[in-house]
Amino acid sequence: MRTTVDGIGGERAEARDSEIYVRDLYLNYVIKRGRKKASRSQPALEGVNIDVRKGEFLSLVGSSGCGKSTFLYILAGLIRRSSGDVVIGGKDVVGPALDRGIVMQGYALFPWRTIIRNVEFGLEMKGIPKKRGVSSRKTALRWWDLAAMRGDTPMSCPGA
Ligand SMILES: Nc1ncnc2c1ncn2[C@@H]1O[C@H](COP(=O)(O)OP(=O)(O)OP(=O)(O)O)[C@@H](O)[C@H]1O
Numbered sequence: 661m662r663t664t665v666d667g668i669g670g671e672r673a674e675a676r677d678s679e680i681y682v683r684d685l686y687l688n689y690v691i692k693r694g695r696k697k698a699s700r701s702q703p704a705l706e707g708v709n710i711d712v713r714k715g716e717f718l719s720l721v722g723s724s725g726c727g728k729s730t731f732l733y734i735l736a737g738l739i740r741r742s743s744g745d746v747v748i749g750g751k752d753v754v755g756p757a758l759d760r761g762i763v764m765q766g767y768a769l770f771p772w773r774t775i776i777r778n779v780e781f782g783l784e785m786k787g788i789p790k791k792r793g794v795s796s797r798k799t800a801l802r803w804w805d806l807a808a809m810r811g812d813t814p815m816s817c818p819g820a
């Protein structure tokens with residue numbers, strides 16, 4: 661995806677004027693092919709610039725594979741950009757945080773995390789130490805009857 665969207669009014673914004681400020685954003689996925697074979701780089705975002713100001717509503721529309729989800733994952737702090745600036749609410753995005761949420765189209769699980777690490781995600785985001793979260797984790801696993809699958813990834817669970 662390569663796109664430039666300036667705020668309503670057309671003038672180019674500075675980071676401090678925008679709720680979401682993205683400049684020259686690049687993301688290359690590194691695809692590893694076995695241990696010995698060289699890895700390949702798959703560009704997904706090439707120089708994206710976007711300004712969203714307070715009260716604005718932005719829809720991203722584009723063909724499949726153009727990089728919409730990749731862009732949103734970077735804003736959510738779930739994947740790390742290759743280069744560029746991403747500033748939300750005046751703060752550089754360096755990882756997930758409670759001021760941002762993402763609602764998945766399909767399922768709301770992180771496929772690369774085990775069941776227990778998915779359960780722990782909310783606690784991690786709130787900065788709750790592992791020891792203090794023990795009873796919440798146990799309750800959640802019991803509630804959804806997932807204790808036996810705590811070490812599995814979501815896709816390996818029945819019904820996935
Ligand atoms: N984890 C990944 N590893 C390697 N390449 C990836 C990965 N995720 C996405 N890609 C590639 O990056 C590009 C952008 O994918 P992305 O999923 O962001 O597109 P999208 O616009 O959300 O598509 P769709 O409309 O189908 O959801 C595509 O070429 C895709 O194949």
Ligand SMILES: [Mg+2]
Pocket residue numbers: 728729730
């Ligand atoms: Mg997508």
